[in-house]
Amino acid sequence: MTFSADFTYESRPVRVVLRSGAAVTATPGEAEHLGLRRLLVVCGSRGEAVARAVADALGDACAGLHAEARMHVPVEDADRAVAVARATGADGVVAVGGGSSIGLGKAIALRTGLPLIAVPSTYSGSEMTPVWGLTEGGVKRTGRDPKVQPRSVVYDPELTVSLPVPLTVTSGINALAHAVEALYAPDTSPLIALMAQDGVRAMGEALPLLAARPDDLDARGRALYGAWLCGACLGATTMGLHHKLCHVLGGTFGLPHADTHTVVLPYALAYNAPAVPGALTVLGRALDADDPARALWDLAGRLGAPRSLAELGLKETDLAEAAVQVAGQPYANPRPVTAEGVREVLQAAYEGRRP
Numbered sequence: 001m002t003f004s005a006d007f008t009y010e011s012r013p014v015r016v017v018l019r020s021g022a023a024v025t026a027t028p029g030e031a032e033h034l035g036l037r038r039l040l041v042v043c044g045s046r047g048e049a050v051a052r053a054v055a056d057a058l059g060d061a062c063a064g065l066h067a068e069a070r071m072h073v074p075v076e077d078a079d080r081a082v083a084v085a086r087a088t089g090a091d092g093v094v095a096v097g098g099g100s101s102i103g104l105g106k107a108i109a110l111r112t113g114l115p116l117i118a119v120p121s122t123y124s125g126s127e128m129t130p131v132w133g134l135t136e137g138g139v140k141r142t143g144r145d146p147k148v149q150p151r152s153v154v155y156d157p158e159l160t161v162s163l164p165v166p167l168t169v170t171s172g173i174n175a176l177a178h179a180v181e182a183l184y185a186p187d188t189s190p191l192i193a194l195m196a197q198d199g200v201r202a203m204g205e206a207l208p209l210l211a212a213r214p215d216d217l218d219a220r221g222r223a224l225y226g227a228w229l230c231g232a233c234l235g236a237t238t239m240g241l242h243h244k245l246c247h248v249l250g251g252t253f254g255l256p257h258a259d260t261h262t263v264v265l266p267y268a269l270a271y272n273a274p275a276v277p278g279a280l281t282v283l284g285r286a287l288d289a290d291d292p293a294r295a296l297w298d299l300a301g302r303l304g305a306p307r308s309l310a311e312l313g314l315k316e317t318d319l320a321e322a323a324v325q326v327a328g329q330p331y332a333n334p335r336p337v338t339a340e341g342v343r344e345v346l347q348a349a350y351e352g353r354r355p
């Protein structure tokens with residue numbers, strides 16, 4: 001990418017620990033570092049065993065365990081979790097799990113101002129952003145607030161060994177999507193380009209290793225390192241067409257988050273490609289490929305991930321409505337977003353043909 005001496009970059013204070021076993025061994029120290037003495041641990045029902053181990057490690061500093069995180073943070077779940085945090089007298093929150101658990105932790109932080117520690121178990125990247133999301137009456141609202149940005153992030157490769165290969169792959173490609181769109185965001189910068197390049201390279205190298213050997217702890221660590229950098233790209237920039245498409249497909253049509261990112265990314269990148277030669281150079285270097293959109297499509301297929309919106313259950317008759325919703329809202333994108341252009345991207349993603 002050619003150097004642009006014209007940018008603004010804000011760095012937010014966050015401590016990052018990446019170490020095998022860190023969920024249990026490092027979380028108490030992170031709480032202490034932040035001066036926290038009564039932490040509410042939140043997680044989803046599937047992650048309860050790990051969250052309990054974290055709660056046990058906190059010992060007297062654990063105010064309780066709330067295992068009710070669900071996808072997309074329904075507002076009534078947030079209400080209940082806030083009530084539990086207040087009733088237990090918590091002075092901080094530890095979210096253990098994927099984007100859904102971290103989302104519930106953020107919802108508590110948003111309402112109460114309590115500091116949040118994140119212990120991620122997927123590659124979604126939410127732990128590195130000040131973005132929150134809440135769903136009410138079937139509509140997901142999102143916003144940015146520095147209060148919800150986790151103060152400490154504890155990455156533990158051991159926590160991700162149980163992540164099934166299909167979710168490992170799609171969650172990893174979800175992370176790649178953050179770096180891809182950060183490279184052509186209106187608020188990108190040379191530092192973002194560095195983080196995106198190394199994040200994409202790390203994740204791109206780790207995923208094939210993990211598809212072959214899901215318990216490879218070195219590769220798990222490398223994937224988490226990639227997720228960290230890609231998540232930091234997401235937190236520092238404004239996303240474009242790809243994230244808007246996925247938001248509409250997930251929010252209005254109920255498609256699964258990481259799978260949808262995986263299917264859409266090659267097509268959104270192919271659409272923007274003519275307008276973003278610098279981003280393509282960085283991605284080409286990181287993926288060791290001449291055509292990054294095709295390389296991403298090939299990677300997904302090689303690792304057995306879904307490649308079409310049809311496979312994810314979208315109906316062809318939904319494409320027109322999705323296109324109207326995506327094209328109807330103004331947002332930053334390097335190439336003008338037309339209804340016809342969006343419709344073409346969606347049709348190609350629906351069919352799953354090589355971009």
Ligand code: NAD
Binds near residue numbers: 046129132163
């Ligand atoms: P998720 O948290 O819903 O997890 C997906 C599934 O994987 C769940 O069933 C969960 O129980 C299971 N799981 C998680 N970790 C596991 C592990 N280590 N082993 C076995 N199973 C495990 O999904 P996600 O993809 O992590 O996050 C998606 C959500 O996060 C969406 O709601 C999305 O909007 C949000 N998100 C928010 C941001 C942000 O910046 N606010 C960024 C990315 C994603």
